[in-house]
Amino acid sequence: MAEEKSPLLQEKPTEINPPKYSPEEEVYYKNVIRKMTLARDERDQTHDEFDGMTYLQYCEANRKLANSYVEPKKQKHDNNFVSGVPRQKLFAYLSAINNLDLSIDVQAYNERNKEERALGEAMEDIIWETGERDGEGGDSEKKLLRQYTLFEQGTVFVRDSYVKKWKIKKRLKGKFNGKLDSVTWSKRLAESFEGCSRQILLNDNVILGNIREYEMEKQPFIADIDIMPYEEAKQIYGKWERWPNVPRESTDVLGTDREAKKLYFPFKLYKSEETNDVEVVRYQDKNANEMMILINGVMMLPVGMPIMTSDGEYDIAKQTGPIISSFFAYGRSIVYELRNNATLYDEMLRLALKKTQKSFAPPLFNMTGRTLSPKIFAPGTITAGVKEGQVVPVDPRGGPVEGGEFSMIQLLQNKIDEKSVSPVFAGQNPSGGVQTATQILEVQRQAKQMMNLTVAICALLEYKLGWLRLQNILRHMFEPRKISYNEYTGDFTARYFSVVRDKMIPGVGKGKKITRITNEVPSVEEQFEEEEALSTPETPVRITYINPEYVKSAKLIWYLSVVPKEKKSDALSKIMFNEMQQGAMAYPNVNLNYLAERYAEVWEENPAKLFNLEEAPAAPEMAGQPAGSRPSPLAGVPQNPTPANKSSLLTVASSLQ
Numbered sequence: 001m002a003e004e005k006s007p008l009l010q011e012k013p014t015e016i017n018p019p020k021y022s023p024e025e026e027v028y029y030k031n032v033i034r035k036m037t038l039a040r041d042e043r044d045q046t047h048d049e050f051d052g053m054t055y056l057q058y059c060e061a062n063r064k065l066a067n068s069y070v071e072p073k074k075q076k077h078d079n080n081f082v083s084g085v086p087r088q089k090l091f092a093y094l095s096a097i098n099n100l101d102l103s104i105d106v107q108a109y110n111e112r113n114k115e116e117r118a119l120g121e122a123m124e125d126i127i128w129e130t131g132e133r134d135g136e137g138g139d140s141e142k143k144l145l146r147q148y149t150l151f152e153q154g155t156v157f158v159r160d161s162y163v164k165k166w167k168i169k170k171r172l173k174g175k176f177n178g179k180l181d182s183v184t185w186s187k188r189l190a191e192s193f194e195g196c197s198r199q200i201l202l203n204d205n206v207i208l209g210n211i212r213e214y215e216m217e218k219q220p221f222i223a224d225i226d227i228m229p230y231e232e233a234k235q236i237y238g239k240w241e242r243w244p245n246v247p248r249e250s251t252d253v254l255g256t257d258r259e260a261k262k263l264y265f266p267f268k269l270y271k272s273e274e275t276n277d278v279e280v281v282r283y284q285d286k287n288a289n290e291m292m293i294l295i296n297g298v299m300m301l302p303v304g305m306p307i308m309t310s311d312g313e314y315d316i317a318k319q320t321g322p323i324i325s326s327f328f329a330y331g332r333s334i335v336y337e338l339r340n341n342a343t344l345y346d347e348m349l350r351l352a353l354k355k356t357q358k359s360f361a362p363p364l365f366n367m368t369g370r371t372l373s374p375k376i377f378a379p380g381t382i383t384a385g386v387k388e389g390q391v392v393p394v395d396p397r398g399g400p401v402e403g404g405e406f407s408m409i410q411l412l413q414n415k416i417d418e419k420s421v422s423p424v425f426a427g428q429n430p431s432g433g434v435q436t437a438t439q440i441l442e443v444q445r446q447a448k449q450m451m452n453l454t455v456a457i458c459a460l461l462e463y464k465l466g467w468l469r470l471q472n473i474l475r476h477m478f479e480p481r482k483i484s485y486n487e488y489t490g491d492f493t494a495r496y497f498s499v500v501r502d503k504m505i506p507g508v509g510k511g512k513k514i515t516r517i518t519n520e521v522p523s524v525e526e527q528f529e530e531e532e533a534l535s536t537p538e539t540p541v542r543i544t545y546i547n548p549e550y551v552k553s554a555k556l557i558w559y560l561s562v563v564p565k566e567k568k569s570d571a572l573s574k575i576m577f578n579e580m581q582q583g584a585m586a587y588p589n590v591n592l593n594y595l596a597e598r599y600a601e602v603w604e605e606n607p608a609k610l611f612n613l614e615e616a617p618a619a620p621e622m623a624g625q626p627a628g629s630r631p632s633p634l635a636g637v638p639q640n641p642t643p644a645n646k647s648s649l650l651t652v653a654s655s656l657q
Helices: 023-043 055-066 087-100 117-131 138-153 228-235 338-359 403-419 437-477 523-535 549-554 571-584 592-602
Strands: 104-109 155-173 184-201 207-208 222-229 276-283 290-295 316-320 364-366 391-392 482-485 494-495 498-505 510-519 541-546 556-561
Touching: 023 207, 055 087, 055 338, 087 138, 087 228, 087 338, 087 437, 104 117, 117 138, 117 437, 117 510, 117 541, 138 155, 138 184, 138 437, 155 228, 155 437, 184 437, 222 228, 228 276, 316 437, 316 498, 338 403, 364 498, 437 510, 510 592, 523 541, 541 549, 549 592, 571 592
Parallel strands: 510 541
Antiparallel strands: 104 556, 155 184, 155 316, 207 222, 222 276, 276 290, 364 391, 482 494, 498 510
C-alpha cells in the first residue's frame, strides 16, 4: 500500500474533537440558529395562500398530484384509482417548453459604448461549455429537472456555484491472479472536478428570511439544508481546516423531527451510523454581506466572511410559477391549479366505474334462508332449490352509465383543458369527433396564447441563472488554472482553459469555434494562419482569443437576454425561413448572398460548397480588440472600474470590478 499523505486518504476513523469557538463565534452561532429557526417556524405555519396548509404539507400535496399518488382504500369495496390528469398536463407543458431554445444571448460593450461582438459570442460559448461539463447529462438534463420542479411545486430554487471536488484514485501495481496477496496498489488524492455547477434545491429545505417578500434579492437572509453522504461532503470540504472536527453522526441543527414517517418528509433519515450522512446548512445574509456553512453543526467559515459572489448577491436563483401574490414569496404550481377539477373528475370516474360494476354484478337480496355461493352466477352454473323471487336485486333501477353522467364527466374534462392545455396541443386526438386541420391549428394557436406566460416564466429562470453563471465565469475562469515554468526561456506561463464547440460559422457553414483565454494573444496574421492550418475542407475552424487582463480590468457592460424560439433542428424553422425568403424576394435589391448563407445555415450545410459566393473572407476578429489591428495585451484597459449593477427583466448591465 502507498503511504498516507493526506487526512482524506485515511480509511480508519480517528477521534473527532469538537471545535473550540471564540466568544465571538459562540454569539454568532446562537444568533444564526435563532434567525433560521424563527424563519422556519413562520414558514411552517398554516397559510391561506396554501389553502390552510403549511408549506411542507403544500409541497407534499404537489408531489402526490404530480406523481398520480394513489391513496390507500378506506373501505374494502372502494375504487382508489386516479386518472393522472395533472401529471399528464404537467408533461404536456414540459414537452412544449423542451421544444424551445432558451439559451443565453450575451452582448458586451466597452467604455466607449462600442459592442465587443467577438467577446460576447465567445462568452456564449464558454457558458455553453460549462453547461456541458455540469454533470452526467450536462445542463440540458438539469434544465429539464428544474422546469419539472417549477411546474410541480410552483417555485424552484437553483444554486449556481464554482466547486472543486477531490477523490481518491488508485492504481494497480501488477496484475491480480486470484490470490489476495498477489497485487498491491498506490493511491493518491486527485482533483475530480473543477468548474461551475448548478444544483436544484429541495423546496422543503430552503428557508427564506421573509415569507412575505416576493423578490429574492430583497430577502434579509436565506438558508438551505442539504443531506449528503459523508464521502461526498469529504470531496468538497475535506481540505478545509475544520473538517477534522466534523462528527460522523449527522446533527440536526434546527431541531427538526426526523422520526416522522411521512411519505415525502424532507428530513427523513435512517440511522446516521448506517447511512453515514452529514447535514450541510448554508446561511447567507445579503445586507450584512456575510455567509456561514455549518456541517453537522460545525461552523466551517470565519465569522463575517463575505458572500462568495463577485457582486455580493445570493448564489441562489428563485423562480415562481403562477403568482399567488406580489407580497408572497412562493408561487402556485400547475398541478395544484388543477387540483379541484381533477379531484371532481376522478370522483366522477370512480362513481361511473362503480355504477358500471353494479350493472354487471348488481347487489342482491338472498331470501332463500340459506347461504348461496357467488359461483351460482357464473355462466353455465345450475343451482337447485332456488325459487323465483328468492334472489332479487337490491336496486331494480340500477343500470349502466347514462348520457347525463357522461356529459358531467365531459364537462369536468373540458374545464381541466380550459385551465391548462388542450389535448390537441398535447399531441392527442381531439375530443368530440374528427376536427379539420384549420380547427386544430386554431386550438393550437389558442393554447400557445395560454403558454406565453409559462414560456416567459421559464425564460426568466434561464436569464437569472445565466447572470449567476456569467458572474462565476468572470470571477473564477479568467484566473490561471496552472502556472508552468518554461526551462528554455526561464519564464512562468499562465495556463487557462479553452473551449471547442461545433457551431455554424457565418459564410462557411458548420465548423468548429475555438475560444482561448491567454495573456499571449497572437497577431491577426498569426491567428489567420493558425485557423487555416487547423481547418479542413469539411470542417472550417475559427479561433477567438480573450485577454483575461482586459476582461478583468475593462469597464465592460454586459447585456444578457433570453429570446425563446423554436430549436433550429426542427422542421418548423425551415418552413418559416422559406416563407421569409419568398417574402423577401418581392423587394428590390435583395442581398442574395446573405439569403444563400442563411439557407445553408438553416439546413446545416456549407454555403461555400452549396453556392458560388463571390465574397472575400473577412479578417479574424479578436475579442476585446479592434478588428484588423495587431492586438495589444493591455489595449483599451481602463483604470478605476465602476461597480456592478443590474437592469430589469431580460436585460442586464454590469460594470466589472
